[in-house]
Amino acid sequence: MPNQGKKRKKEIFSPSDVMTLSVPLWVFDVDHSKIVWANDSARDLWHAETFEELFAREMASDMSDSISARLKQYQSSFSLNDKAFHEVWTLYPNNLPVTYNVRMSRHNLPDGRIGMLCEAKAQEHRTPHRLRSAEALNHIPVCISLFSMAGDLLYMNTEANKKYGVEAAVLQDRFDDQSDYQTITSDLRNNKSASLICRVVCGENLRWHELSATACHDPTTGEETILLSEFDVTGLKEQEQKVRFLAHHDLLTGLYSRNYVNQIFPIQLSDALKAQTPLAMLLIDLDNFKAINDTLGHVVGDRLLIYVAALLESIVGSHGQIARLGGDEFVILMPYQYVTELETICHRILVDMSSDCTFDDHIVNSKASIGVSLFPEHGRDLSSLMQHADLALYEAKDAGRNTHRYFRPELQKAALVKRTLEKELTLAIERKEFELFYQPRVDCQKQTVLSAEALMRWHHPQKGIVLPGDFIEALEETGLIHQAGDWIIEQAGKDQRRLAKSGYDFPLSINISPKQFERSDFVLRLQENLAKTGCPTDRIEIELTEGMLMGEGYDAKSILTKLCDVGFSIAIDDFGTGYSNLAYIQDYPISSLKVDRSFMQMIDDQSPVIGMILSLCRLVSVTAVAEGVETIGQLEWLQLNHCNQYQGFLYSKPLPLTDLFGLLKDPPQLVTGTGLVEGRDMEISWAV
Structure with missing residues (x-):
């Protein structure tokens, strides 16, 4: 025997006959994956010519991750107690498989680290099938454990040892929720088998395992036992929880x-x-x-x-x-x-x-x-x-x-009315039940018609003529306002051409909804629909409310500039009811400003305000149009204060196109304090 081998033997073992024992003994340095001492039988087992050759072998390269992990677990367990472990191992000296029942116990190395004393006993009567089964148990990624019926641990394969550690010796302690343990044991008593997905305690961690338990017998003692197989489904469970979270x-x-x-x-x-x-x-x-x-x-x-x-x-x-x-x-x-x-x-x-x-x-x-x-x-x-x-x-x-x-129940009734209205409007567009009426805009001094405002009317099958105030909001909420807007610009273009051919080539104005104005294709839609009629864009004026200039979510000035660039003119309707002022208005390409009718109704109280608006309109070269003029007195005041145009029942209510032709041929005769205006007499009796 080499002197180095004898020296190592004397350093580690005192009995003189240990070297000649027929049972293979060796000490394994787990940290470095090397054998550091062996007796003659062990040298023979490992097919080594000399001890130097055996001790120089690097065994980590031939060792699977699961075996390496299992040896580390044993080493960790040895630090806690002197418990020994028995397992069937297939060793591969020089790549030749030999199977032994190996007893592993603690051994203190000279430098104070913990090593492993291995004692091998040959397994002469194991069949190839059983040998392969034993080898598979040490490598499969499934926890296999055997417990007594009382729950005491009898066996764990490598994966179970890695998950739980060698100290997990009681079945009940594996369960995070003891009701799961009760379920498993109850099913085993009643059905001899049980399965469950539950949380288990793996050291300091909680994992989800799919458990399958079967009542069987210990092959060595014949006593009843519990064979438990466990598959880690934590990843699937977490994914399931994530999917459930995302779903909810x-x-x-x-x-x-x-x-x-x-x-x-x-x-x-x-x-x-x-x-x-x-x-x-x-x-x-x-x-x-x-x-x-x-x-x-x-x-x-x-x-x-x-x-x-x-x-x-x-x-x-x-x-x-x-x-x-x-x-x-x-x-x-x-x-x-x-x-x-x-x-x-x-x-x-x-x-x-x-x-x-x-x-x-x-x-x-x-x-x-x-x-x-x-x-x-x-x-x-x-x-x-x-x-x-x-x-x-x-x-x-x-x-x-x-x-x-x-x-409140009343809200439901109102909603029902609204839904009915929305359905009727859809049909009205399909059946072409809408018509444009026109109200003239008149020169305050000469009483000549300079323009006309297009106003939408609905010929309802049962209700007769319905005014815009009763259905415009519903058109906006349903999105039908865009279809209605397309129809209005096209119809106004056709009517303007008819007027022009009859010698009345003045512009017509149309009202625009905020819903139309905020669309990115608003200007393009106007152009395309008007182009179908042959009407020039400079014969159509776009009327916007004051509030639309201050709207959020769009650049009002940019949109107005585009409208003017393609030829449309711009009028601000109902001025004085919003938040803007003339200093703000002059920043926009505005051609006309229509003073709200409420000022006319209170002209005695509001005359200083109206006068200021008219003066400022002249300063910024914007045409001033007074709305809602119903009396001669109101018209006289506008004439004296140099208002450009007016619109109201004094001259005409909104009329169908055929009636507008009649009005243009035979205009009304109005007499004011400033002089006689030629035309026919008329009685102011229309309802607002």
Whole structure:
């Protein structure tokens, strides 16, 4: 024997006969994956010519990750106690497989580290099938454990040892929830088998395992045992939880989603009905959110939504459930005892949301409107509650926004009327039930017609002629206003051509809805539809309301400039009722300014204001048009104060095109204090 081998033997073992034992013994340095001592039988087992050759072998390269991990686990266990382990191992000296029953125990190395003393006993009667089974158990990524019926550990394969460690010796201790352990053992008693997906304790971690347990017998003792196989499904479980979260939560705010509302709220309503628990549904919609998105960008808009979500959670807390339905709409479902509780919640939401918040140096203030429906009196199902809260929300917005309203049955009746109107308007467009009436715009001094305003009329099959005030809002809300707008510009172009051919080549003006004005293709649509008629663009004037100049979400000046560039002229309708002024108006390419009719009705009280407007119009070279002129006295005042044009029942009510031709051929005769104006007499008796 080499002297180095003998020296190592004397350093590690004192018995002199240990070298000649027939049982292979060796000490394994787990940290360096090397044999550091062996007896003669072990040298033979490993097919080494010399001890030097054996001790120089680097065994890590031939060792699988699972075996390496298992040896590390044993080493860790040895640091806690002197317990020994018995396992069937297939060793590969010089790549030749030999199977032994190996006993592994603690051995202290000279430098103080913990090594492993291995004792091998040959397995002479094991069949190839059983040898392969034993080898597979040590390599498969499935935890295999054998327990006594009392739950004491009898065996663990490499994967189970890696997951639980050698100290996990009691079956019950593996379960995070002891009810899962009770389920497994109960099923085993009744059915001899059990399966379950549950959380298990793996050291300091919790994992999800799919467990399969079978009642069997210990092959060595014949006693009843529990064979447990476990597959780690933590990744699948986490993915399942993620999918469930995504299905029920809004990604931006983290609140519940519309999908959650549709699936879970009905269950909660049913439970509340059984328990006779009153609930309130609060439907919340941000005021002017679109303008914030359009002016400051979607990033700021998203941050505002996140801010609002956090604010609602701080107010409602765990007392109710909050969901984002989409866009800037949120819903809260919460129990209550007294309406005063809801008043407090609504008031706090409105006050807190009215406070300024800052995002990237942008000060944002987004007020909200709230509609409230109560369960069960306003509905016993989700659809009814949502519909009624939505009606209450619309009433809150109609009331000026930044307020809340409760559902009332009257709102449903009004909604039914509105829906009926919307259906009738759709049919009206298809059946071409609309007609344009024209009201002349007249020179104040000469009483000659200089222009005419196109006004929409609806020939309703049952109601007769319906005025725009009764249906324009419905056209806007349904989006039908764009189809109606296309028809108006085309019809006005055709009528202007008919007038021109008859010798009355003056421009016609058409009114534009804010919904049309904010569309990116607004100017192009006007051009394309007017081009179908052959009418020049300079024969059409576009009338906008004062408020449209101040609208958010679009560049009004840019749009007006485009209109003028292609030939249209611009008039501002109902001036004096909005927020602009003449100093502001002069920055826009405006050709005419129409003073609102309310000034004419109070001309004695408002004459200084009207006089100032007329003077400023002359200074900035804008044509002043007085609306709603109904008396000779009003006309005389306008003549004396040098108003350019007027429009009103004094000269003519709105007329169909055929009647307008008659008026132009035989104009009315008006006598004022400033002199006789030729024309026919007329009686002022039309209703407004």
